[in-house]
Each structure stands twice: as structure tokens, then as C-alpha cells.
Amino acid sequence: MKKLLFVTDFYCEVKGRNYYEEDLYLTSKLMEDYNLITAHPKQAIAFIEDVDFVVLRNTGPVKNYQESYDDFVKAVQEKNIKTFNSFDGKADMKGKDYMLQLMNQDYPIIPTIDHFSEIEKLGTSQKYLVKLKDGADSIGIEIMSKNEILQKKISDKLIQPFLDFEYEVSFYYIDDEFQYALYAPDKNKRWALEVYHANNEDLVFAKSFIDWNNMTRGITRVDACRLKDGSLLLVELEDLNPYLSLDLLDEMMIEKFVKNLKIALKKI
Structure with a gap:
């Protein structure tokens, strides 16, 4: 053994x-x-x-x-x-700079910059989120106005528009295979999650980031937000140690996940 x-x-x-x-x-x-x-x-x-x-x-x-x-x-x-997970992922395990890479490659993500001089790329917004590049679990996130960002001369942090979205949804993968999805119907309660039935368009969106990351093995969580026009934008690509919220799944879904995890581990 x-x-x-x-x-x-x-x-x-x-x-x-x-x-x-x-x-x-x-x-x-x-x-x-x-x-x-x-x-x-x-x-x-x-x-x-x-x-x-x-x-x-x-x-x-x-x-x-x-x-x-x-x-x-x-x-x-x-x-x-x-x-x-293997340590060859390009997303959260390397910090948040990957959001800038995805922005430059025109992937559907929340618009992201790291210097005030580029703020016009974010469109018009009353408020902005300012995030640490090595942040996690909402550590260090600030909500600022455009003037506050200018006065503090924010640089080397991520700056994003504060979007009015419908809800957040997460897609969970083992290696490059989709397992399940969960969403937060109340956008003010990020971890009050329910099972989400992903359609083909959703999975094409999520899989595009799995393919971009091209990590050899591991569990990845693709976090996105649903805008009022129905489109999805990437919030975060967690490829180091994503929390799985297994307690919110039914017994059959949990058994399937554990089975697939064991299959993936036996390939190592």
C-alpha cells in the first residue's frame, strides 16, 4: 500500500x-x-x-x-x-498576476489592471475593488472610489470595477474533468451555496480556463459571476488548494467525487 x-x-x-x-x-x-x-x-x-x-x-x-x-x-x-495539486499551474498558486495575463488575452474575466494609469480600461464605475496580488480569502480587499485610488497612488495591486452581478458560481474540476457546480443565490452570502446545474455554455466557459491553465494534475475551482445580461466573467481561478464545499453535496455526488479523486490519485 x-x-x-x-x-x-x-x-x-x-x-x-x-x-x-x-x-x-x-x-x-x-x-x-x-x-x-x-x-x-x-x-x-x-x-x-x-x-x-x-x-x-x-x-x-x-x-x-x-x-x-x-x-x-x-x-x-x-x-x-x-x-x-502539481505545482505547474499558472493561476492562484502563482499569485494574482494571471488575471492581467488573461485580460491581455481577451478572456472573459472581470476587467483587471494593476496601475491607475490604465483605469480607462475598466470602463465607467462608481467604485472599484483593490486587491493584493498575493491575497486570499478576501484578505486585504478594499473598496475605493476613483479619486481615492488616485490619491493613494495605488500600484502593484489589482484594480477591478465593482460590478453589480446576479450571483457567483463555482465549477469544480479534477484534472480536466468537470465534477459539479455550486452557486450563491444571495450575492451577499458568498458561502451560502446550493447545487447549480451547469449547461453546456457554462461548461465551455469554465473549461476554457482549465485548458489555459494546463495544470498536470489536481483539483481546480473556477469562480465566476453572472452578470445581469446573462454572461459569465471569471472572478478567480483557484488551482492550489480550493475549498470543495463537499458538505453541500448529496450522498451520490460526494461518492462520485471521491471515486474520481481516487482514480486521479492512482495515476500518480
Whole structure:
């Protein structure tokens, strides 16, 4: 039986999400197929030589343990240890600059710039969101007017228009295969999610970002917002350790997800 290192932070507290419950459930299922070790991200590097591969799950924002994370990534790459997710994604695991790349490539995303001099690219808006490039879980987000951005001389942060959208919706993938979708009917309650029945147009939209990212293996969450004209725009492409909201799925959907996760892990 192969040895698996499951990296998580059972004590991480994030509003609206119970990381530890999700990972306790997943480890209980993976123990059926693997000799499993769990470790906090700050301690994971001590175990990598004793396992066959690593699964990185709900570890919380990397900026909370940046040095340990950087050392861990360097160590697994030097020792050629396989990880899930693989560290070759181009999106959130590398920071938020990918939004600028997607903007320049005309992908359907929330318009994004990183310097006030380009603000005309965002169209007309009364308010703007200013985000840290290494932010996560809404850390460091500010809502500002155009004048406030000018006065503070904002640069090297992401600037986006504050959009009046209908709702947010997330599409979940294992490798490049769609698994399920969830949405927040009340846009003021981001994590009060319900199952969303994605149509073909939705899946074409989401898959375009999976294809762009071209990550070797792992779980990806494509977060989008639905505008009042019915179109979708990308909000975030989470390709490091996306929260899965498994507790909101019915038993059949959960069983299918776990089955597909095990199939993906056996390919490593």
C-alpha cells in the first residue's frame, strides 16, 4: 500500500467554511487505499522522504506560512516527489498576476489592471475593488472610489470595477474533468451555496480556463459571476488548494467525487 502525505491545517479558521471537517472526511476515505500521514504545512517538509506522493488540501492562505511553503515546494521539486495539486499551474498558486495575463488575452474575466494609469480600461464605475496580488480569502480587499485610488497612488495591486452581478458560481474540476457546480443565490452570502446545474455554455466557459491553465494534475475551482445580461466573467481561478464545499453535496455526488479523486490519485 502506497504512503500518502496529506497536508492540511485542521485548525485554520475561515469565515463560512469548515476546513477541518472537509479534510477529516477526505482522509477517512483515502485511508481505505493508502497508508496516510497528515501534516501541517509548516511541518510537511519533514515527512516528504517517507511517502510516495503528497496531497495538498485545505491549508489556508499561503501568506500565513510563506517561508515554510516556499521551502516545501523547493524540496519536493528537488527530490522529484509528485504532488496533487502539481505545482505547474499558472493561476492562484502563482499569485494574482494571471488575471492581467488573461485580460491581455481577451478572456472573459472581470476587467483587471494593476496601475491607475490604465483605469480607462475598466470602463465607467462608481467604485472599484483593490486587491493584493498575493491575497486570499478576501484578505486585504478594499473598496475605493476613483479619486481615492488616485490619491493613494495605488500600484502593484489589482484594480477591478465593482460590478453589480446576479450571483457567483463555482465549477469544480479534477484534472480536466468537470465534477459539479455550486452557486450563491444571495450575492451577499458568498458561502451560502446550493447545487447549480451547469449547461453546456457554462461548461465551455469554465473549461476554457482549465485548458489555459494546463495544470498536470489536481483539483481546480473556477469562480465566476453572472452578470445581469446573462454572461459569465471569471472572478478567480483557484488551482492550489480550493475549498470543495463537499458538505453541500448529496450522498451520490460526494461518492462520485471521491471515486474520481481516487482514480486521479492512482495515476500518480
